[in-house]
Amino acid sequence: MTASAVEQRLYSAADLYDAESLLSADERQVLSRLRDFLDIEAKPLLAEYWERGEFPEQLAQPLIDLNLMEPFASPARGIYHGFRIFELARSDASLATWYTAQAGLLRTAIQVGASEEQQREWLPRVIEFSLKGVFSLTEPDHGSDIAGGLSTTARFEAVADGGAGPDGGADDGGYWVLDGAKRWIGGASTADVLCVFARDVRDGQIKSFLVDRAAPGVTVEKIHGKTALRMMQNAHITLERVRVPEAMRLQNVNSFKDVAAMLRAMRSDVAWIATGIQAGAFEAALAYVNKRQQFGRSLGSFQLIQEKLARMLGNITASISLVIRLTEQQALGMYRDQDSALAKMQTSLMMRETVALAREVVGGNGITLAADVARFHADAEAVYSYEGTHDINALIVGRALTGVSAFTH
Structure with missing residues (x-):
């Protein structure tokens, strides 16, 4: 990869192993438009609306107009959808949750649960957001x-x-x-x-x-x-x-077995959200420590800070690898409870450590919205719990490993 190509990568800091290269040029172009919109239009509003406890409704239609749900012919289409979620979560967990409520939860519910006739009527409207x-x-x-x-x-x-x-x-x-x-x-x-x-x-x-x-x-x-x-x-x-x-x-x-089939597919979206949150917190922390001066030098030059940054990047890299492999399996039609449960469980666990380290290296400013890290640190707790808590997902994996259900009856 040439120097100019490296500069054009979307995830040059958080994507150490260049997983983005699995995407087609068309897919990267759409993600680049999304990145520009989030950085230019959304980011200036996030702290204010997070503090107000309100959703910035002025962002809704422009996000819809990006046509992020449109399919691509590329074999990496499933990974593209994952990176779409990753990019949204990298900016803000609420934006990612808002979008995946339609593009993930509702769409999956209809794809899995509706008859063919119902799907023909409803899915096109879901994709274009005329049925929210x-x-x-x-x-x-x-x-x-x-x-x-x-x-x-x-x-x-x-x-x-x-x-x-x-x-x-x-x-x-x-x-x-x-x-x-x-x-x-x-x-x-x-x-x-x-x-x-x-x-x-x-x-x-x-x-x-x-x-x-x-x-x-x-x-x-x-x-x-x-x-x-x-x-x-x-x-x-x-x-x-x-x-x-x-x-x-x-x-x-x-029956609930049909609901479980939906959850099996949906949990991969939440694993991508947990991975994107890590990237957002890491990038915010990295930018901060490289400009913040203490003891006459940048925070980023201290050994302890660099060790924490390396741990954060290790968590992100492992999470990206995990969600990509899960997505590849699902693209081939392999949907198993333990696969999506393991991905949600492990990425959320690493997310919790990553956002805590990000808040730690930013110091006292890590609890203010101005440094961005605080939003990720707080929002991670919700993502850690929804679509199956750590313990519930662990029991799903444990059941697959042992053949014995440890759920309370």
Whole structure:
């Protein structure tokens, strides 16, 4: 690689082994446009909106207009999607979470859970953001135990021939009535639909529905007082006798095994977010120590600082290698619970150390938003917990290794 080519690399500091070279020129060009937008348009707003606890809505449409979900013919397409998430998280975890709520969670839910007819209708609208939605699984009292503890209910009520459906028109298929609550649902307040998971009272199995956010009986309340992902608008959702047409039920979700298939695919996105957060914290810390003077010399010239920088880079390099290999396997159709669980578990563990080291080398300024590191340090705690805590993912891996489930029954 020539010197000029090195200068043009997106990740010259954080990508020591040049994983970016696996991407096509077209893919790097799209990522470069994304990088420019984030650095020029988004970065000046992040500290202010993080402190305010508000999402910078003026960034939403420009991000959509970048058409990041458009597929490429390159064999590295899966890796491109991963680097798209990496780049967003490298700037801000809330931006990455906001985007993957649509591009990852909702899109995967429909790809895995919807019928072919439903996919033909909904997926193009998801890709162009004309149908915005969020994944609504977690409940106020059920997170890690959601498989057995999910308490939101769905009751089917048939409509007699010629009767009226929930929208007042003929609907021979009948409709479902949902009751319950969901919590920590990011982006719910601006979504068109909520992808709600509920337990069918007839057979006790989990079903999934696209619920109109404005439907009677749906209440969406912003969760206040967060110390992480402050820009992301997480919501508490209450469902009181909410009617949903049978046509809006995801036809291929008929048990928690079908939900688990979604989670298996989604966790790779979170592993990419955890990796991108590390890169953002590392780059912010590196820039700081190279300009900060102490004892008449730059902080970056001290042995202890360099050792911490090296550990951070080691974590990032290992995380990039892990998520790329996982993505390559999934691109070949290999989806195993233990693979995505291991990636989420390990990248999040290394992320926690990396952001702590970044905050440490920046010193007292590491707790201020001005140095950027503080956002990554705080936001990492949310990413460490969602899409499966460290312990839950470890038990998934342990079950695969031993053949014995250690989950509490």
